[in-house]
Amino acid sequence: MAVFAAAALALAGALFTxxxxxxxxxxxxxxxxxxxxxxxxxxxxxxxxxxxxxxxxSETEALFDAEAxxxxxxxxxxxxxxxxxxxxxxxxELLALCKELHAETGGAFTPALYSLSELWGFTPxxxxxxxxxxxxxxxxxxxxxxxxxxFSAVTLGEGNAVVKTDGETKIDLGGVAKGYMTDLxxxxxxxxxxxxxxxxxxxxxxxxxxxxxxxxxxxxxxxxIGIANPRxxxxxxxxxxxxxxxxxxxxxxxxxxxxFYVYEGNIYSxxxxxxxxxxxxxxxxxxxxxxxxxxxxxxxxxxxxSTAGFCMPLTDALAFYETLYESRGVTAVVITEDWRYYAxxxxxxxxxxxxxxYIGSSLTAENVFTYAEVSAAQDGxxxxxxxxxxxxxxxxxx
Numbered sequence: 087m088a089v090f091a092a093a094a095l096a097l098a099g100a101l102f103t104x105x106x107x108x109x110x111x112x113x114x115x116x117x118x119x120x121x122x123x124x125x126x127x128x129x130x131x132x133x134x135x136x137x138x139x140x141x142x143x144s145e146t147e148a149l150f151d152a153e154a155x156x157x158x159x160x161x162x163x164x165x166x167x168x169x170x171x172x173x174x175x176x177x178x179e180l181l182a183l184c185k186e187l188h189a190e191t192g193g194a195f196t197p198a199l200y201s202l203s204e205l206w207g208f209t210p211x212x213x214x215x216x217x218x219x220x221x222x223x224x225x226x227x228x229x230x231x232x233x234x235x236x237f238s239a240v241t242l243g244e245g246n247a248v249v250k251t252d253g254e255t256k257i258d259l260g261g262v263a264k265g266y267m268t269d270l271x272x273x274x275x276x277x278x279x280x281x282x283x284x285x286x287x288x289x290x291x292x293x294x295x296x297x298x299x300x301x302x303x304x305x306x307x308x309x310x311i312g313i314a315n316p317r318x319x320x321x322x323x324x325x326x327x328x329x330x331x332x333x334x335x336x337x338x339x340x341x342x343x344x345x346f347y348v349y350e351g352n353i354y355s356x357x358x359x360x361x362x363x364x365x366x367x368x369x370x371x372x373x374x375x376x377x378x379x380x381x382x383x384x385x386x387x388x389x390x391x392s393t394a395g396f397c398m399p400l401t402d403a404l405a406f407y408e409t410l411y412e413s414r415g416v417t418a419v420v421i422t423e424d425w426r427y428y429a430x431x432x433x434x435x436x437x438x439x440x441x442x443x444y445i446g447s448s449l450t451a452e453n454v455f456t457y458a459e460v461s462a463a464q465d466g467x468x469x470x471x472x473x474x475x476x477x478x479x480x481x482x483x484x
Contacts, residue, residue, distance in 0.1 A: 113291050114143055116271070120286040121301060122279050135278070142274060143267050143290065149174050150259045152200060153210050159259060162240070163200065167253035170243070178246040180259060180266050183383055187262065187390040188237050191406070194394040196360050198237040200256035205231045206365065208345050208356040209258075216356070217484050219349045222364065232363035265338055265389025268295040272379070293389055294337045297379065308333045310445065313419060315454055316341045316372040320476045326454040327419060327427060328441040329376060330434040338388035339374040340396060342366075348481035359397045366396040369467025370403065372421040376433055381414050395420060399465040404428055408460070423473045426458040 116136050120127050127135070149158045158177040165171050173181075184197050203209045205223050208216060222228075234254035241249050259266075271288045272295055285298030287309070299306040308331030315326035329337070345356035346365075354365040373395040377384040391410065395403040400422065407418035407430040417431025429435040436444055438451040469477075 114140070114267070115289045117287040119301070120284070121298070122282050122284055124283070124301075126301075135275070139271055139274060139288070142270060146176055146267055146270060147263075149177050150180075150263045152256070152258050152260075159257060162248050162250070163256040165248075165250055165253065167250055169249065169253075171248045173246050173248055175246060176270070177259075178242065178248070180263065180386070181240065181248065181257075182242060183266070183386055184237070184259070184262060184390075185242070187387065187394075191390070191394040192398075193237075193360055194397040194406075195261065195390045196235070196237045197257045197259050197261060198235045198240065198255055199358050199360060200258040201231040201234050201254070202228070202358050202363055203258060203356070204256075206354070206356075206358065208358075216345045217347045219347055219481070219484060221349065222354070228363040232360075235360060235363070261393045262386050262390045264290045264293040265336065265385035265387070266383065268293050268336060268385035269383050271295065272297065272385070292339045292341075293385055295379070295385055296333060296335050296337070299333045307331065310441075311337060313339060313372070313374050314341065316343045316421060317425075317454065317472070317476050319343075320472070320479050321454050323438065323452070323454050326421070326438065327374075328436045328438075328444075329374075329417070329419075330436050330441065330444055332376060332433055334379040335433075336377045336379060336384035336388045337374065338385070338392040339372065340392040341372040342396075343371075348477055348484070351477060351481075353477060355396075357393060357396045361397065368396065368398065368400055368403070368465075369422045369424070370396050370400060370420055371423050371473075372419075373403075374419040375407075376417040376431065378415045387414075387416075391416065391418070400467060401463050401465055404430060404460050404463055407431070421455055422467045424467050424470045425455050425472055427455045428458055428460050428463055430460060 116139050118132050120132055148154060151157045152159045154160055158173040161171050187195050205227060234252055239250050239252035239255040240257060243249060267290045268288055275284055288295045296309050300309050311329040311332060312325030313327040315321060315323050318324055340357060342353055342355035347354050357366045359366045373392045375388045375392040377388040381387060398406060403420060410416035411431040417433035419427060419429050419435055421427045437453045439453050442449055442451045
């Protein structure tokens with residue numbers, strides 16, 4: 087293996103990890119390279135801002151944590167049909183956005199799958215056992231859980247009121263909350279430095295917000311962002327592809343390498359398809375979505391859009407991202423289990439060998455995935471030999 091992976095993080099400037107759909111996602115960072123009107127803020131000013139950001143995110147997570155007694159989400163889940171639950175403005179705003187995203191994705195994104203997550207063993211109650219091999223739930227139990235996963239059963243009223251028409255419906259905002267939290271950070275910083283130009287980066291788990299550009303010595307340039315390799319376990323390359331020269335964007339990556347198990351030669355990931363009530367099986371192993379900050383709620387959109395691509399046939403997912411590129415300027419990178427990748431949108435996407443040349447590095451690199459034209463994509467992706475070897479290897483780790 088080439089000597090590239092060890093230096094990739096420093097060269098790219100950021101590393102993405104897998105997508106977490108459930109609670110307990112409050113891992114965040116705020117770059118201390120924060121510039122206002124071209125001047126780097128002092129350490130004391132940065133520390134005060136970072137503390138404020140941390141408090142905001144902790145407060146917000148406490149509202150959204152489905153497992154925390156008294157949280158907005160847990161109260162909604164416990165409510166009977168017809169019972170009114172008054173929630174925080176942030177919870178209400180995010181639920182309203184989820185309604186929009188649910189419609190925009192044709193139902194591929196939905197926060198109403200918590201009952202299925204419990205059935206398949208991907209909620210926090212199964213912490214430490216996510217990778218345990220196990221047979222699939224029965225068709226009857228899947229159908230029974232799926233019957234209560236209709237997001238239309240959650241209705242929004244005046245005064246931040248939430249009412250369910252089905253008392254058994256349970257929600258989980260983890261598939262969109264991380265991106266929404268980066269949006270809240272952006273709002274906080276925009277208010278603090280209103281009327282000024284601000285450059286910084288902020289990250290919550292697999293969601294990254296990049297405001298402005300990177301100050302590289304006396305020059306400005308776009309960020310070079312590495313996409314985490316979903317098959318790092320067998321290839322050793324931490325990053326497999328790169329978004330080169332991006333600026334003023336929100337980025338999210340969803341991957342099947344987080345909370346999954348292998349059973350009888352198949353990967354079952356925590357990303358559940360609302361059409362089937364089962365883990366996604368569309369041949370996709372990673373989706374990275376890049377949304378311009380000019381789009382309202384860019385972080386939340388990137389988060390939801392990356393999940394939605396797992397819950398559509400491959401050709402439909404690529405067509406969906408092409409529509410988003412035309413309407414919102416979105417870029418998407420989709421990696422499939424035949425170890426090909428597809429790129430949609432206007433951002434520059436580079437393979438490992440091309441990235442080394444792009445940055446003028448003397449390091450060498452080997453590509454992990456092969457570029458494929460979107461027009462050549464087909465549903466029913468056939469696993470390649472490397473993918474079969476990966477599945478066999480991770481199955482043996484349990």
